[in-house]
Amino acid sequence: MRAIIYSQSGPSSVLELTDRPLAEPGPDEVRVRIAVSGVNPTDWKARAGNRPLEFADVVPNQDGAGVVDAVGSDVEDFTVGDRVWLFLAAHQRPTGTAQEWTVVPASRVVHLPDGIGFDVAASLGVPAMTAHRALTVHELGPARLAPGALDGRVVLVQGGAGAVGHAAIQLAVWAGATVIATVSCDEKAALARAAGAHHVLQYPDRNLSAHVLSVAPRGVDHIVEVAPAQNAALDVEVLANHGSIAYYANNNGDEFSVPIATSFAKNARWQGLLLYTVGPEALAVAAEDITAALEAGALPVGEEAGLPLTWFSLEDTASAHDAVEDGVTGKVLIRVTDDLGRPPGQVCGAT
Numbered sequence: 338m339r340a341i342i343y344s345q346s347g348p349s350s351v352l353e354l355t356d357r358p359l360a361e362p363g364p365d366e367v368r369v370r371i372a373v374s375g376v377n378p379t380d381w382k383a384r385a386g387n388r389p390l391e392f393a394d395v396v397p398n399q400d401g402a403g404v405v406d407a408v409g410s411d412v413e414d415f416t417v418g419d420r421v422w423l424f425l426a427a428h429q430r431p432t433g434t435a436q437e438w439t440v441v442p443a444s445r446v447v448h449l450p451d452g453i454g455f456d457v458a459a460s461l462g463v464p465a466m467t468a469h470r471a472l473t474v475h476e477l478g479p480a481r482l483a484p485g486a487l488d489g490r491v492v493l494v495q496g497g498a499g500a501v502g503h504a505a506i507q508l509a510v511w512a513g514a515t516v517i518a519t520v521s522c523d524e525k526a527a528l529a530r531a532a533g534a535h536h537v538l539q540y541p542d543r544n545l546s547a548h549v550l551s552v553a554p555r556g557v558d559h560i561v562e563v564a565p566a567q568n569a570a571l572d573v574e575v576l577a578n579h580g581s582i583a584y585y586a587n588n589n590g591d592e593f594s595v596p597i598a599t600s601f602a603k604n605a606r607w608q609g610l611l612l613y614t615v616g617p618e619a620l621a622v623a624a625e626d627i628t629a630a631l632e633a634g635a636l637p638v639g640e641e642a643g644l645p646l647t648w649f650s651l652e653d654t655a656s657a658h659d660a661v662e663d664g665v666t667g668k669v670l671i672r673v674t675d676d677l678g679r680p681p682g683q684v685c686g687a688t
Contacts, residue, residue: 340436341654344394346386349655349662352397360432360440362409367443369421373459374434374651374671375400377500378586381658383427392431397654399425400462401434402455403674405446412443420449422458424466424624428613434459435654437674444617447624450632456646460500460638460668461627466612468505469623471561471583472512474608479512482626484633487514491553493575494518496563497534498525500668501585503644504636505561506532508627511635514559517552519545525666532643549575556580556603566590573599581606644668 338359343351362368380398405419415421426441427433449458469482472492479486492509496502497518509516510533518534520526526537536552538545549557549571556577562568562584572582573596582605595607612620630636638644645667649657654671661669 338437339651340396341651342394342396343384344390346384346388346390348385349381349658351384352655352658354652354654357436359438362407362412362440364410365412365443366409366440367405367412367415367421367446368407368438368440369401369403369423369446370406370438371401371403371434371436371673372455373402374398374654374673375402375459375462376657376661376669376671377463378661379463380427380433381662384658385662391429395427395431396433396436396439397427397658398433398435398671399427400459401426401439401673402449402458406438408443415443415446415448420455420458421446422449422461423447424462424620425612435651435671435673437651444621447628450628453631456670457631457636457638459670460644460646461504461631461636463612464500464668465504465508465627465636466620466623467501467585467610468508468561469626470610470612470615470619471501471505471585471608472509472559473622474583474606474610475559475581476579476604476606481622482508482512483629484511485513487512487559490514490558491556491577492516492559492561493549493553493557493572494529494534494561495568495572496520496588497529497532497537498643498666499563500644502561502563503528503532506534506643507636508630509559510534511630511633515553517549517557528640528643528645528666530643531641546571546574553577559583561585564588564590566593569593569595573603573605576603576605579604579606581608583608583610585610638668640667646670648672
């Protein structure tokens with residue numbers, strides 16, 4: 338089978354296409370024929386890191402979607418032929434989704450509802466699960482997302498045109514919140530509106546906090562934050578009493594300071610989040626709620642839905658990583674397998 342691997346950290350040029358034997362799933366594992374692999378910032382950052390690799394070589398990319406074609410012993414929830422989406426495929430394992438088949442723990446595989454395309458499914462994983470966590474860390478709940486769960490709440494999504502921001506807008510709207518999104522330009526404003534944001538504000542703007550408070554006079558209940566070093570003071574200024582600020586990235590700086598008196602006066606909750614360390618229970622809950630949102634049609638992708646898709650072939654995975662590193666707007670996807678009807682061992686184009 339074709340696979341992209343790297344055996345040392347470094348720039349995208351360390352990625353190489355190779356041919357590998359097909360692996361068999363072990364106990365509690367599932368083998369998936371990958372149709373689409375999703376690329377996230379965490380993928381190129383893991384590849385570029387200066388730390389020694391834990392394995393002789395690694396197949397990159399955490400997210401993907403495809404069809405189950407083999408199950409290991411003790412696996413009861415999946416059968417051959419099930420359409421699925423994957424998350425954290427390469428976490429503490431060398432088995433990412435940039436290959437034609439991957440073997441992963443069954444706990445990282447999720448059933449894909451009928452009618453949902455592999456493009457949507459491969460765009461979930463890191464972005465949607467991060468967004469779910471950001472919306473469920475408020476002191477007063479909810480711990481789960483569903484229609485009505487955020488009724489009466491106001492959610493501020495900083496960076497509403499990014500993949501996490503897009504998913505946060507969609508999930509918050511599905512759960513009943515009023516959503517305010519911030520973006521940097523007119524083009525991204527159009528994407529945030531297409532995702533469902535009720536109010537879209539642009540930065541930089543010295544009156545941004547006033548504009549937020551004009552929409553939410555009592556303050557914002559949930560903030561999904563991509564750049565705390567830049568936005569911390571504004572976040573506290575517009576936060577409602579007992580509000581939460583969930584930050585998941587370090588855009589525009591590795592450290593941030595917080596106005597102390599204003600923060601404790603508002604009982605502010607600063608909540609960091611990282612999927613790799615959040616724990617299996619939170620991941621399982623997120624997967625269940627995201628699947629329910631998929632069934633409701635709440636998580637479409639594509640430019641018309643606010644998340645442009647940029648496609649690459651498996652052979653061009655290095656360019657896909659570069660596109661994400663360069664900050665392309667929307668979601669980067671890799672088309673791995675066009676024909677999921679071929680038997681194991683026969684690659685696309687083989688005769």
